Amino acid sequence: MTSTCDIVLGxxxxxxAVDRRHVVVSFVVGRLGVLPGxxxxxxxxxxxxxxxxxxxxxxxxxxxxxxxxxxxxxEYFRLLxxxxxxxxxxxxxxxxxxxxxxxxxxxx
Amino acid sequence: MTLTCDVLVIGSGAGGAPTAALLAxxxxxxxxxxxxxxxxxxxxxxxxxxxxxxxxxxxxxxxALGRPSIAYTEGRCAGGGTEVNSGLYxxxxxxxxxxxxxxxxxxxxxxxxxxxxxxxVEAALSVQPLPGPAxxxxxxxxxxxxxLGWKSDExxxxxxYPEGDPRRGQRQxxxxxxxxxxxxxxxxxxxxxxVDRLEFRGDRATVxxxxxxxxxxxxxxxxxxxxxxxxIHTPALLQxxxxxxxxxxxxxxxxxxxxxxxxxxxxxxxxxxxVHQVKEFAPDLSFGGSASHSGLVALALLDNWRDFGSxxxxxxxxxxxxxxxxxxxxxxxISLPGTTDPLVTYRLTARDRALLAQGxxxxxxxxxxxxxxxxxxxYRDAPRVRDRRSLARISSTFxxxxxxxxxxxxxxTVPMGEDRDKCGASSHGRVHDTVNVYxxxxxxxxxAPGVNPQGSVMSIAIRNARHFLTEAxxx
Numbered sequence: 001m002t003s004t005c006d007i008v009l010g011x012x013x014x015x016x017a018v019d020r021r022h023v024v025v026s027f028v029v030g031r032l033g034v035l036p037g038x039x040x041x042x043x044x045x046x047x048x049x050x051x052x053x054x055x056x057x058x059x060x061x062x063x064x065x066x067x068x069x070x071x072x073x074x075e076y077f078r079l080l081x082x083x084x085x086x087x088x089x090x091x092x093x094x095x096x097x098x099x100x101x102x103x104x105x106x107x108x
Numbered sequence: 109m110t111l112t113c114d115v116l117v118i119g120s121g122a123g124g125a126p127t128a129a130l131l132a133x134x135x136x137x138x139x140x141x142x143x144x145x146x147x148x149x150x151x152x153x154x155x156x157x158x159x160x161x162x163x164x165x166x167x168x169x170x171x172a173l174g175r176p177s178i179a180y181t182e183g184r185c186a187g188g189g190t191e192v193n194s195g196l197y198x199x200x201x202x203x204x205x206x207x208x209x210x211x212x213x214x215x216x217x218x219x220x221x222x223x224x225x226x227x228x229v230e231a232a233l234s235v236q237p238l239p240g241p242a243x244x245x246x247x248x249x250x251x252x253x254x255x256l257g258w259k260s261d262e263x264x265x266x267x268x269y270p271e272g273d274p275r276r277g278q279r280q281x282x283x284x285x286x287x288x289x290x291x292x293x294x295x296x297x298x299x300x301x302x303v304d305r306l307e308f309r310g311d312r313a314t315v316x317x318x319x320x321x322x323x324x325x326x327x328x329x330x331x332x333x334x335x336x337x338x339x340i341h342t343p344a345l346l347q348x349x350x351x352x353x354x355x356x357x358x359x360x361x362x363x364x365x366x367x368x369x370x371x372x373x374x375x376x377x378x379x380x381x382x383v384h385q386v387k388e389f390a391p392d393l394s395f396g397g398s399a400s401h402s403g404l405v406a407l408a409l410l411d412n413w414r415d416f417g418s419x420x421x422x423x424x425x426x427x428x429x430x431x432x433x434x435x436x437x438x439x440x441x442i443s444l445p446g447t448t449d450p451l452v453t454y455r456l457t458a459r460d461r462a463l464l465a466q467g468x469x470x471x472x473x474x475x476x477x478x479x480x481x482x483x484x485x486x487y488r489d490a491p492r493v494r495d496r497r498s499l500a501r502i503s504s505t506f507x508x509x510x511x512x513x514x515x516x517x518x519x520x521t522v523p524m525g526e527d528r529d530k531c532g533a534s535s536h537g538r539v540h541d542t543v544n545v546y547x548x549x550x551x552x553x554x555x556a557p558g559v560n561p562q563g564s565v566m567s568i569a570i571r572n573a574r575h576f577l578t579e580a581x582x583x
Binding site: 027031034038039069075078081082085088089090093095097102 | 405423
């Protein structure tokens with residue numbers, strides 16, 4: 001789970017500082033650890049499958065997989081992203097969409 | 109260690125707290141067992157991840173599996189959901205109460221009596237409108253509705269406002285109202301104490317097996333027990349205690365979809381929710397505002413981050429809104445061996461899916477009328493809506509399976525009534541085929557009421573507690 005989350009965040013937020021990324025990953029993994037029992041079991045199964053796929057295909061496969069709307073697997077990646085994105089912008093509200101720190105607000 | 113009492117109340121939320129207060133005030137020896145901790149109000153930022161960590165079950169990450177899965181949240185703390193919800197109040201709708209009475213054959217359920225009980229709840233919780241103008245996200249809802257000629261109103265809240273400041277409301281949740289009443293009357297409140305199962309002798313429950321936060325195990329002996337652990341964990345506990353008939357089969361919720369709306373000027377209020385709701389299409393469809401701090405804005409933009417993500421830097425100008433439906437779908441709560449957490453499922457019907465699409469489209473229209481420059485619906489591949497012409501793209505691209513569907517209103521898993529083909533409990537909450545096990549929370553509501561259910565839950569809980577006392581006096 002830790003490495004999968006790290007890969008996804010590294011791809012989604014190329015400008016997110018490494019120390020921040022580690023904090024986010026640690027938060028996400030902590031939250032997954034307190035999921036209700038059946039959900040935790042399901043997430044563990046999917047996480048193990050995804051880790052197996054990574055062993056065969058490398059980090060790039062994880063990124064591609066995370067963008068696909070597959071049943072269960074898609075929900076697993078959505079869960080990782082939901083927790084990560086909520087944490088990033090609640091903790092550092094001035095973060096840019098690429099993960100960089102910024103105090104300049106822009107209106108597209 | 110074994111504790112002993114007249115009545116064990118399991119759970120301290122909107123059902124358990126008034127139950128405990130009324131029974132203790134009547135002179136019964138009451139123990140309240142609450143799985144969560146006591147958290148002082150005001151010590152945590154509302155709607156924050158920290159609050160989810162300390163006061164929600166599973167850190168706020170709980171899901172009813174289905175296509176789509178529906179995220180839900182449950183309070184798990186002293187006071188239950190009343191400590192963490194929006195604090196908005198709606199009376200039990202009289203037509204809904206009448207429909208419940210007929211459809212589930214509920215004895216003594218007079219809509220006028222329920223209205224009287226609701227008035228009692230309103231007085232106890234200081235239910236009132238804001239003493240001043242609402243926040244801008246709320247006024248935007250009202251403005252959009254007015255321009256479209258749609259009905260909207262301000263939902264009162266169970267809050268007090270020191271010095272009349274509408275921005276400094278103090279929630280009159282269970283830890284501020286009914287739990288102190290229970291304690292003053294002698295009830296013992298035991299926090300961080302999960303009830304694992306009830307033990308039976310014939311049709312009478314006699315002992316609750318509990319586990320404390322530190323792993324210690326105890327038993328609590330009682331004469332009667334009220335299970336008020338909420339619509340998920342009440343049926344789960346009953347199932348673990350081998351009570352299964354019509355228990356956990358009919359979960360009802362208000363499925364909800366969201367969007368983020370950006371305005372030209374700052375609108376975001378991070379620590380509160382709008383009080384206005386749009387009822388033009390109620391009860392099928394209702395619109396309101398959600399918590400909108402920066403993290404939740406990011407969450408609302410997440411499903412189409414590639415196209416919407418750039419807006420996140422403008423979160424002070426963004427507020428999150430919801431469209432909620434009354435659903436024809438139903439779900440199940442299934443207790444599994446080896447875990448205290450049940451498996452929860454929910455299935456939306458085709459009508460539910462169509463209604464969710466309609467809800468997002470109409471809510472987007474309303475927010476454009478209110479002055480939003482962009483609307484970002486929360487589903488995969490959603491269009492950015494900037495004008496009325498682009499509204500039609502919602503109905504052509506929306507699919508419930510692509511949306512972030514969620515709910516906070518869970519009920520109906522042990523419906524009350526005399527129709528034994530579909531009811532798990534009697535007209536006053538006693539679990540069928542038992543003599544002393546009562547349910548007294550949202551599980552009893554026969555279906556989702558189409559409005560915030562806390563007023564309904566509390567009114568019914570008071571009704572049932574009083575009926576229990578009347579029966580007890582008769583011996």
